[in-house]
Amino acid sequence: MLVCLCFRQKPEEIVVRTKETDTSEIFQLPFTIQFIAPAAELTVNFHSNGKRTVWRSKGTPTLYIHGLSAPARAAWMTTKAAEIPVHLKYVDPFKGEHKTPEFAKINPDMTLPTLVDGNFSLWESRPVMQYLVSKFGGRHSYLYPKDLRRAIVDRLLYYDLGSVYKTVTEYMYPQLFQGKPLDAEKEMAMRATFDYLNRLFDGGGHYMTGDNLTIADISMASNISLTEIKGYRLDAWPDLATWYQRMKAQPWWPECNKGLYEWKSV
Numbered sequence: 001m002l003v004c005l006c007f008r009q010k011p012e013e014i015v016v017r018t019k020e021t022d023t024s025e026i027f028q029l030p031f032t033i034q035f036i037a038p039a040a041e042l043t044v045n046f047h048s049n050g051k052r053t054v055w056r057s058k059g060t061p062t063l064y065i066h067g068l069s070a071p072a073r074a075a076w077m078t079t080k081a082a083e084i085p086v087h088l089k090y091v092d093p094f095k096g097e098h099k100t101p102e103f104a105k106i107n108p109d110m111t112l113p114t115l116v117d118g119n120f121s122l123w124e125s126r127p128v129m130q131y132l133v134s135k136f137g138g139r140h141s142y143l144y145p146k147d148l149r150r151a152i153v154d155r156l157l158y159y160d161l162g163s164v165y166k167t168v169t170e171y172m173y174p175q176l177f178q179g180k181p182l183d184a185e186k187e188m189a190m191r192a193t194f195d196y197l198n199r200l201f202d203g204g205g206h207y208m209t210g211d212n213l214t215i216a217d218i219s220m221a222s223n224i225s226l227t228e229i230k231g232y233r234l235d236a237w238p239d240l241a242t243w244y245q246r247m248k249a250q251p252w253w254p255e256c257n258k259g260l261y262e263w264k265s266v
């Protein structure tokens, strides 16, 4: 966590209290403080002219990602869509960086994405997206609606996990990571999920649940983007293809999917 404090007058001392460890420390000027652990909350007491100013900062969550990982990109895109500040930490599973004892302490399943918010850590991309929008979404709560429409988003997220993510990765991963030829049976299973998704637009909505973007769109688009690496075309599903182009036109798409396109061009 990086905190920059500017004062009109020179303070005599600053007391920093980290709520996480419930410890206080007094710093004389000049000073540099480095917090290695993500601070849940800081309280700074500022003494000047006998006055005391208390300044509080909520800790910024840390999101561990890798640029190719579809679930990690989905969590990252969610932070962008909801304008949630996060510290990004890149972990390279191809170098085994997720298998270190330090990372296992945060996430014993050693998968990406992983979110650390104060003392709390969470993984599995869909709950991470739900948590981020629920806690920090603010005016972007439509991404994971608070009313009963949430159930529709949940339904799609479950379908994504059990069918879209499953069939896309089962079809793509052997080609990408093991150099295997494409498997027609696995392709048929993936295509069946695209048939299902294409029908979601029968009502004319711009997004999967209607006119608002939700985390279900983000999660599905991230998974479907894996097919781009092999130049897979969505022409057979015109409404799905239009929606996918709409997702790619989101302002945060290029930044969050840079890792995918770099991989594609290797």
Ligand SMILES: N[C@@H](CCC(=O)N[C@@H](CS)C(=O)NCC(=O)O)C(=O)O
Pocket (backbone or CB within 6 Å): 068, 069, 070, 071, 072, 093, 098, 110, 111, 112, 113, 123, 124, 125, 126
């Ligand atoms: N269902 C999980 C999948 C997470 C996952 O398997 N992530 C991959 C990167 S795409 C990973 O961390 N793989 C490392 C490993 O399993 O060792 C989610 O949605 O977060």
